Amino acid sequence: MNPLNHLNFSGGPGALPESVLLQVQQSIIAVPEVGLSILGISHRSDWFASVVAELEGNIRELMGLPEDFHVLFLQGGATQQFSMIPMTLLRGKPHPAEYLHTGYWSGKALAEARREGAIRVLWSGEASGFRRLPGDEELAYSPDAPYLHYISNETVEGLQFHRVLGRDDVPRVCDMSSDFLSQPCEAERYSLIYAHAQKNIGPAGVTVVLVRDGVLKNAPADLPGFLDYRSHAQAHSIFNTPPVFAIYVVLLITRWLRNEIGGLSRMAEINRSKAGLMYRRLDDSHGFYRGRAETQDRSLMNVTFNLATPELEQRFLAAAQAAGFSGLSGHRSTGGIRASLYNGLTLSAVEQLTGFMEDFQRKAG
Numbered sequence: 001m002n003p004l005n006h007l008n009f010s011g012g013p014g015a016l017p018e019s020v021l022l023q024v025q026q027s028i029i030a031v032p033e034v035g036l037s038i039l040g041i042s043h044r045s046d047w048f049a050s051v052v053a054e055l056e057g058n059i060r061e062l063m064g065l066p067e068d069f070h071v072l073f074l075q076g077g078a079t080q081q082f083s084m085i086p087m088t089l090l091r092g093k094p095h096p097a098e099y100l101h102t103g104y105w106s107g108k109a110l111a112e113a114r115r116e117g118a119i120r121v122l123w124s125g126e127a128s129g130f131r132r133l134p135g136d137e138e139l140a141y142s143p144d145a146p147y148l149h150y151i152s153n154e155t156v157e158g159l160q161f162h163r164v165l166g167r168d169d170v171p172r173v174c175d176m177s178s179d180f181l182s183q184p185c186e187a188e189r190y191s192l193i194y195a196h197a198q199k200n201i202g203p204a205g206v207t208v209v210l211v212r213d214g215v216l217k218n219a220p221a222d223l224p225g226f227l228d229y230r231s232h233a234q235a236h237s238i239f240n241t242p243p244v245f246a247i248y249v250v251l252l253i254t255r256w257l258r259n260e261i262g263g264l265s266r267m268a269e270i271n272r273s274k275a276g277l278m279y280r281r282l283d284d285s286h287g288f289y290r291g292r293a294e295t296q297d298r299s300l301m302n303v304t305f306n307l308a309t310p311e312l313e314q315r316f317l318a319a320a321q322a323a324g325f326s327g328l329s330g331h332r333s334t335g336g337i338r339a340s341l342y343n344g345l346t347l348s349a350v351e352q353l354t355g356f357m358e359d360f361q362r363k364a365g
Contacts, residue, residue, distance in 0.1 A: 007349045010327025011155050011302060012178070013198040014342035015349075019260065020252045027248065043244050051251050052237055058254035062264055063187045065210065072209040072229065073237040073247050077196045078177045081207065082109040084227050085149065085173055085192065086116035088219045095144040096120040100165070103130045103154030104333050105175070113149070120145070130157040132294040139165065147171040147191065153179040155199070156331040158293045158304030158338065164189050171215070179301050180208065181257060182343055183268035191215055197246060199301070200343040201253045205246035257343070267343060274341045274350045275300040281354040288361045292336065306336040313337060316360060323356055 008015040016024075027038040034047050041048060056071040065071070074080070090097045096118035101107055102125050113119045122141070123134040141148065148166040153159070155178045164186055166172045171191035180195030187193060192211045198204040209229070216230050225231045231239045237247075261267050279298060282289045282305055292304040307313045313336060320328050330336035341350060 006321075006324045006326035007352065008326050008345065009339045009341075009349075009353065011199075011331065011338055011340045012342075013204055014200065014340060015344035016202070016249070016253070017256050017260075017344045020249065020256050020344070023252050024249055031248075038245050038248055041244060043238055043241050048244055048247075049236070049238070051248055055247065055251040055254060058251070058258060059181075059208065059210075062181060062254060062257060063185055063210075066188050068213045069187070069210050070213065070216065070229070070233045072211065072232045073242060073250075074207045074209055074232060075205070075243060077204075077207055078105070078175055078194060079108070080227075081175070081194045081209065082112035083115070084229070085147075085194075086113040086119075087223060087227060088215065088229060089147045089171065089173070089192075090117040090119070091220050093117055093146040095142070095146060098122045098142060098145045098148045098170075100124075100134070100139075100148075100150040101126060102133055102151060102157075103159060104156040104331065105154060105177075106151045109149060109151075109175070122148075125159075130154070130159065131292060133159050133161060133297040141167045141170065143167060143169060145170050147173050149173045149175075151175040151177075153177075153299055153301050155299075155302045155340070156304075156334055156338075158299045158302040159297045160299035160301065161297075178342075179299075181254075181264060181267070182271050182301060184264045197250055199340075202250040203246050205243035206250060208250070253343075270347060271300050271341065271343070274345065274347055275303065277347075277350050277354050278303040278339060278341065281357050285357075285361055288364075289337075289357065292334075301341055303339045303341065304330060304334070304336060305338075310335070312364065315364075319360060320353075320356065325353055325356065 030036060031038050034041060059071050097113060098120050099110055100123055101121050123138055125132060148170055150165055152161050152174050172189060173192045174190055176193055177195045178199040180200055182200050192215055194207060194209045196207045211229050216233060257267060282291045290306045307316055317329055328337055328339055330338045
């Protein structure tokens with residue numbers, strides 16, 4: 001491998017498929033259908049309206065979305081959704097919303113929700129160092145909660161729910177930022193799904209929000225325009241100047257998923273193969289590489305692990321960087337090692353990393 005052409009295992013922004021990068025390269029010079037750079041095309045143009053319409057249709061097709069969902073392309077990342085969701089669903093409600101505290105990012109959502117009303121932390125993994133997720137028997141849901149909020153995949157800790165949580169009579173709200181479009185999803189069981197792009201589906205700058213019409217109809221009437229989902233739905237995601245470039249790249253990703261990969265079931269097979277390689281390397285290392293997450297809760301997107309000492313971890317990271325593997329440092333809150341296996345990362349890249357890991361272990365004795 002040429003170390004000048006590093007493989008991107010970063011927790012985000014993640015790798016993009018090579019075929020998409022080639023199209024992006026061309027579009028920066030000139031989008032073929034328009035003859036202008038994507039960086040200079042008006043968001044008010046008919047061409048961009050067609051981009052938004054096609055992207056919405058592609059997401060509906062890939063996910064099998066029911067008709068009553070709005071597909072929105074917003075700004076502010078998942079962080080803005082931490083506020084918009086309780087503003088819409090919790091403000092003025094007599095009962096607390098229910099939240100799961102399963103890691104770093106779900107913890108960030110709690111403080112913002114408390115600004116709007118009472119919340120109940122249904123379960124927290126903080127005492128166990130966020131090394132596992134709750135079983136169904138540990139979750140006592142309330143039928144009176146205005147909604148349940150959880151994160152499907154915790155990127156920092158490498159934890160992923162492999163099931164849908166909650167009651168069917170309480171709205172489910174899920175942050176799918178780091179596993180959105182990585183596998184099939186029972187979208188019909190949710191009231192609101194959100195995901196920022198810079199993991200599996202594009203560059204930073206755009207957040208996809210899938211929200212049921214019933215949520216919009218019951219929202220408070222006095223929300224600021226920019227923080228009201230209805231404003232964006234009515235304007236077809238062009239309420240203000242949107243991130244044209246980022247939205248266009250997400251369109252290219254959905255075309256790639258549909259036309260080159262063959263849909264989300266096939267994408268899930270590829271992602272399971274990548275994760276399987278990584279976890280076999282950990283499990284076969286006889287404790288040299290120590291997985292952070294409990295086996296049943298391991299993430300297919302973010303493989304987190306440690307070595308025996310911080311000094312050995314730094315040697316590993318330095319050697320990996322020199323060998324052309326980028327972005328393997330763990331999150332600043334946990335340290336250790338993290339290999340992120342998002343959609344755009346190839347199986348070949350994971351094979352090269354696991355080969356490097358085997359070689360490093362052998363040399364380290």
